Amino acid sequence: MEKLESQNRDKYIIERLRASDAPVSGELMAGELGLSRVALWKRIEILKAWGYIVASSRRGYMMEHDDGLAAWDMSVPGDIFLHDAIPSTMDEARMQALRGAPSGSIVLASSQSAGRGRSGRTWTSPQGGLYFTLILRPALPVSYAGSLILETAGILLRCLSGNYGIKLRFRWPNDIMNGNDKLGGILLESFGAHDKPDFYLIGVGLNFKSIQVEGRGTASFDKLSLDPPRRAQLAAETTRQMQAWAAKPMLEVGRWKALLPDRRIRISVYLWDGRMISAFPESYSRKGDLDLGGDPFLINFSECAKIVYDGEIL
Numbered sequence: 001m002e003k004l005e006s007q008n009r010d011k012y013i014i015e016r017l018r019a020s021d022a023p024v025s026g027e028l029m030a031g032e033l034g035l036s037r038v039a040l041w042k043r044i045e046i047l048k049a050w051g052y053i054v055a056s057s058r059r060g061y062m063m064e065h066d067d068g069l070a071a072w073d074m075s076v077p078g079d080i081f082l083h084d085a086i087p088s089t090m091d092e093a094r095m096q097a098l099r100g101a102p103s104g105s106i107v108l109a110s111s112q113s114a115g116r117g118r119s120g121r122t123w124t125s126p127q128g129g130l131y132f133t134l135i136l137r138p139a140l141p142v143s144y145a146g147s148l149i150l151e152t153a154g155i156l157l158r159c160l161s162g163n164y165g166i167k168l169r170f171r172w173p174n175d176i177m178n179g180n181d182k183l184g185g186i187l188l189e190s191f192g193a194h195d196k197p198d199f200y201l202i203g204v205g206l207n208f209k210s211i212q213v214e215g216r217g218t219a220s221f222d223k224l225s226l227d228p229p230r231r232a233q234l235a236a237e238t239t240r241q242m243q244a245w246a247a248k249p250m251l252e253v254g255r256w257k258a259l260l261p262d263r264r265i266r267i268s269v270y271l272w273d274g275r276m277i278s279a280f281p282e283s284y285s286r287k288g289d290l291d292l293g294g295d296p297f298l299i300n301f302s303e304c305a306k307i308v309y310d311g312e313i314l
Contacts, residue, residue: 006043007070007071007072009033009035009043010043010046010047010070010072011070011072011073012032012033013029013033013040013043013044013047014047014052014063014066014068014070014073016029016032017054017061017062017063018063018066020062020063022059022062023055023057023059023060023061023062024060024061024062025059025060026040026041026056026060026061028060029060029061041056044056044061047068047070049084049110050068050069050070050110051067051068051069051110051128051231052065052066052067052068052070053065053066053067066230067230067231068230068231068232069082069108069110069231069232070082070232073232073233074106074232074233074235074236075236075240076104076105076106076236076239076240076243077102077103077104077105077239077240077243078101078102078103078104078105078106078135078239078243079096079101079102079105079106080105080106080108081093081096081101081105081106081107081108082107082108082109083107083108083109083110084109084110084111085109085110085111085112085113086109086112086113087112087113087114088112088114088115088116089107089108089109089112089115089131089132089133089203090116090133090187090189090201090203091114092107092109092133093105093106093107093133093134093135093201093203094189094191094201096135097135097191097198097199097201098191101135102135102137103135103136103137103138103199103243103246103247104134104135104136104239104240104242104243105134105135106132106133106134106135106235106236106239107132107133107134107135108130108131108132108232108235109125109131109132110127110131111125111126111127111129111131112125112131112205113125115131115205116187117174117185117187117205118173118174118185118187123185123205124207125205125207126207129184129205129206129207130184130204130205130206130231130234130235131203131204131205131206132203132204132235132239133201133202133203133204134201134202134204134238134239134242134243135199135200135201136148136199136200136201136202136242136243136246137198137199137200137246138200138246138247138249139196139249140197140200140246140249141194141195141196141197142190142194142195142197143194143287143300144249144251144287144288145188145190145200145288145300145301145302146173146284146287146288146289146290146300146301147249147251147286147287147288148188148200148202148242148246148288149173149174149186149188149202149288149301150170150255150256150259150284150288151242151245151249151255151256152186152202152204152238152242153170153174153176153186153259154170154255154256154258154259155237155238155241155242156168156176156186156204156234156238157169157170157176157258157259159234159237159238160234163234168183170258170259171261171309172259172260172261172267172281172290172301172307173290173301173304173307174186174187174188174301176206183206183207184204184205184206184207185204185205186202186203186204187201187202187203187204187205188200188201188202188203188301189201189203202242204235204238251286251287252286253283253284253285253286256284256288257283259284260281260283260284261281261290261309262281263280263281263282264280265280265281265309265310266278266279266280266309266310267279267280267281267290267292267307267308267309267310268307268308269292269299269303269304269306269307269308270304270305270306270307270308271299271303271304271305272303272304272305277292277297277299279292279293279297280292280293285298287300288300288301289301
């Protein structure tokens with residue numbers, strides 16, 4: 001009951017500050033909440049730790065940057081598991097999925113101490129980024145896993161472009177790029193039988209640093225005044241759209257056309273068995289495989305040991 005009461009108070013504080021264009025008196029807000037001014041200050045310090053940048057002055061409190069993470073600030077089809085600092089949202093999501101968390105559930109963390117990328121590589125996850133894993137239970141066999149990565153990438157890029165004016169790009173097989181700099185990535189894991197997995201985990205990590213914003217040039221993400229959706233809404237919107245897609249997968253190659261690598265850049269793929277294929281990208285298959293020029297050259301992301309983009313080794 002006390003935790004629920006705290007959440008209600010936190011929600012009230014944030015919505016009160018969002019609704020005001022001027023500082024809100026601490027004495028006034030404390031009275032509205034039935035708290036002491038010290039207790040109000042402690043609640044605001046907790047909210048600041050979650051990313052709600054609240055300035056204080058003699059005139060009161062004012063929202064400076066509205067980009068916090070709170071369960072009551074999100075709406076997803078499943079459950080929400082929100083953490084401060086944990087080793088890995090992927091590991092936590094696997095545990096929750098094994099306990100029965102429904103499809104459309106999400107695990108978020110303010111930071112990770114053991115975040116990972118493709119092939120077990122370390123992924124640095126400092127405060128201020130967006131780190132979440134969503135749980136999906138579609139009927140897709142593992143051979144179609146590539147379509148899950150492409151669909152997730154497409155949703156993320158459309159949300160960031162349409163709501164923020166942030167133009168990022170996807171670099172196959174799983175990178176989110178800001179120009180030539182890697183901003184984040186998508187990690188996919190499946191559990192259960194290959195023909196019908198029990199569940200998939202889709203991990204998203206975005207380290208927001210300096211990014212190109214349409215019409216504004218280069219800016220630091222945590223200093224921008226952006227309209228919703230914020231990080232919480234970006235994660236929730238991705239989860240909602242992916243859950244809707246997973247319930248009835250649309251395996252249409254045209255959906256992922258914008259995610260195709262530049263056809264002028266040669267890609268060399270070193271496969272798990274030592275073979276190497278070098279060609280120019282043509283398209284994606286309905287399974288989400290990359291077509292490098294014909295049926296013999298359909299490459300699943302899981303087959304790649306190393307990828308070289310015209311001299312750039314991934």
